[in-house]
Amino acid sequence: MATNVAPSSAALPLTVDDVHAAAERIAGALVRTPTLYSKTLSDLTGAKVYLKFENLQFTAAYKERGALNTLLQLDEEARSKGVIAASAGNHAQGLAYHATRLGIPSTIVMPRPTPTVKVTQTEGHGATIVLEGETFDDAYAHARMLEAEKGYTFVHPFDDARIMAGQGTVALEMLADAPEIDTLVVPLGGGGLISGIATVAKAQDHPIEVIGVEAELFPSMFNRLKHTELPCGGDTLAEGIAVKEPGKLTSQVIKALVDDIVLVNERMLEESVSLLLQIEKTVVEGAGAAGLAALLAYPEKFKGKTVGTVLCGGNIDTRLLANVLLRDLARSGRLARLRIRLQDRPGALFNVAKIFHEQGVNIIEVYHQRVFTSLPAKGLITDIECETRDAKHLDRLIAALRNTGYSVSPVELA
Structure with a gap:
């Protein structure tokens, strides 16, 4: 290096x-x-x-910078025939935008699975879109074939x-x-x-x-x-x-x-x-x-x-x-999902919710699970999604639930 x-x-x-x-x-x-x-x-x-x-x-x-610098160095013959690129990202949009602005026809080859929003955005900049192949390599190969066949100038996204x-x-x-x-x-x-x-x-x-x-x-x-x-x-x-x-x-x-x-x-x-x-x-x-x-x-x-x-x-x-x-809120402890084991009896959820209230924690959603669980028939699992101030606040809530006798486990992110 x-x-x-x-x-x-x-x-x-x-x-x-x-x-x-x-x-x-x-x-x-x-x-x-x-x-x-x-x-x-x-x-x-x-x-x-x-x-x-x-x-x-x-x-x-x-990406506009390199695309424009390249377009401005094309001779008249190359401009009239147009440019082509294989890209589903920022290079496609930058090239299409400046080519259209300069009156140069542009063709962008994208893999078929390209998200519709990217296709639409690039079309919106004036490019002709060709969907070809399942991967970028397929799209690239097709773009080079069209380059040879139509006389387009291929504009590489980086190796130029x-x-x-x-x-x-x-x-x-x-x-x-x-x-x-x-x-x-x-x-x-x-x-x-x-x-x-x-x-x-x-x-x-x-x-x-x-x-x-x-x-x-x-x-x-x-x-x-x-x-x-x-x-x-x-x-x-x-x-x-x-x-x-x-x-x-x-x-x-x-x-x-x-x-x-x-x-x-x-x-x-x-x-x-x-x-x-x-x-x-x-x-x-x-x-x-x-x-x-x-x-x-x-x-x-x-x-x-x-x-x-x-x-x-x-x-x-x-x-x-x-x-x-x-996900970032969840990792910082400001958003959490707690899995709590309850007994299936009247007032069970109310008593849990009361602890959330006492700790000043906002409940966002509650998921009750009676059937798909390994617990006995009278047991149930409740997932409660909640919003706290920070990780320490979440820790205090979990401690309060456990001190009252509940089995609690946070649902962790990857």
């Missing part, structure tokens, strides 16, 4: 001059998102934390120097707004964003450490650069960085310029999405929360440093976001 001194970039596919040229090219056509200091997250992590709000782009993700240069403009803005940053913590999937950011960071006149963050379920670049064979796959909250095969060009840049890669688990990603909404009042997707997840998971690595991280996207399904927030 890289040291704090930038190596010669002569052999790399990207230079800092390419990033500066991209910044000039795309200037005025995207939101210049803010880089803001977070006192609360700084106190929480022990680092001085700056957040780059790329979730405030029009399509709610940084023009894409990397566009994404690197994120770092130019961050360092202009917060020049004291000495560590950049960057979500890492295919590697386009971190390649651009590292290229800028290592060209500065002072050392800046660059740390990539991958989801624990998709350690593809971690495996490649650390020569490990961790399993790669699963249902991650951070689908925006769930890449099984990292780019060839991005791997070259990351190997030369990135100092380290860390992995974060699903629980930490969920907690970070919730914290950013509660503390910063901003909605991020799982990938967008990966940087904060790393700060929380490895506090000793970042303590005392001035850290910049990118909230790279805000496209999260509202139902999924609701689940994440409720």
Whole structure:
């Protein structure tokens, strides 16, 4: 991995001059998102934390930068024939939006199981949608076939120097707004964003450490650069960085310029999405929360440093976001489900509810179970979902129930 001194970039596919040229090219056509200091997250992590709000782009993700930089370099013939991409995520929306704005036809190939909301959003930006195959690999293969057949220009989501240069403009803005940053913590999937950011960071006149963050379920670049064979796959909250095969060009840049890669688990990603909404009042997707997840998971690595991280996207399904927030409430003890064994007689539930009232705990829902239980016929199980102030308040409620003679067990989350 890289040291704090930038190596010669002569052999790399990207230079800092390419990033500066991209910044000039795309200037005025995207939101210049803010880089803001977070006192609360700084106190929480022990680092001085700056957040780059790329979730405030029009399509709610940084992907617009690389897509636009690529589109603006196409010649007239390529523009007239149009562009094509395989994507079910932010790359699709960013490319479709700017292609339509520039009058360039765009085709996006998506796997058939792609959620309807993503198909509709991308269509809404003016793209022609082709649903093909069950997996991303199927969609990718079909897109390359259409590229050859129709003469479209294929726009790769990350493994293209023009894409990397566009994404690197994120770092130019961050360092202009917060020049004291000495560590950049960057979500890492295919590697386009971190390649651009590292290229800028290592060209500065002072050392800046660059740390990539991958989801624990998709350690593809971690495996490649650390020569490990961790399993790669699963249902991650951070689908925006769930890449099984990292780019060839991005791997070259990351190997030369990135100092380290860390992995974060699903629980930490969920907690970070919730914290950013509660503390910063901003909605991020799982990938967008990966940087904060790393700060929380490895506090000793970042303590005392001035850290910049990118909230790279805000496209999260509202139902999924609701689940994440409720699960976080449950883990913190503010929301709980208690399983209580009762005798099946008049007043049994009333007497339990009275204890909840005495402890100042709000009952949300009650689930009575008489039939599907291993208890005798006169026994029953009651699950009570309740809302408390914090974990200590919940502990006091459980103690009060047990002191009155009830058998109580919390229903735990994974």
